[in-house]
Amino acid sequence: MSSKDPVGATREALAALTAAAARVRHEYGDTLGVRRLTTDVDRIAADLDELGEPKPGHVPGVDRGSLLEVPDDPYDESMWQDAESEGQHAH
Template identity: 35%
Template sequence: MGVSDDLTMAAGHVAGLRRAVTALSKDLGNTIDVQRLRDDVVRLADDVDLVARAAGVGSQDRAGGPGEIVFITDDEYDPSLWSDAEDEGVGPSRNH
């Protein structure tokens, strides 16, 4: 079996998982555990797609290439971006 066949089979299994989780969601409701499972299946689908693109057999429609590094400058941000932000674990600033 070639890489393309393996990836097709993996994508098919992920699609089967997606259908099973959808059925579970209908049976059990949208519980936190079902939501986490659904998110895991989405992550698996994304990972299979990333591997396929890296192997040159996947869709190249998405932005950025595999392993592409995006540089973010260390320039100062406009302080107004953070004016309504809260410090994690501390809460909002009290000097309003």
């Protein structure tokens, strides 16, 4: 049973990660690496719990304000000067 919303899908993945981390702890014991892994998993769970609601007015997808408009005007021909010899070596 898979969740379609991103938070639900993340919670499902986190549940699998939590179970995998528990198996690692069982296999390796209480080592520093295992404690750090467990702390990281716990931190992810806490961060997920603190998400709250999306920003008001947030529309998932491309932020149109961050896009750069490229005009259809022709480029300055001088920009292509010497372009034919680019990468070629004289013999």
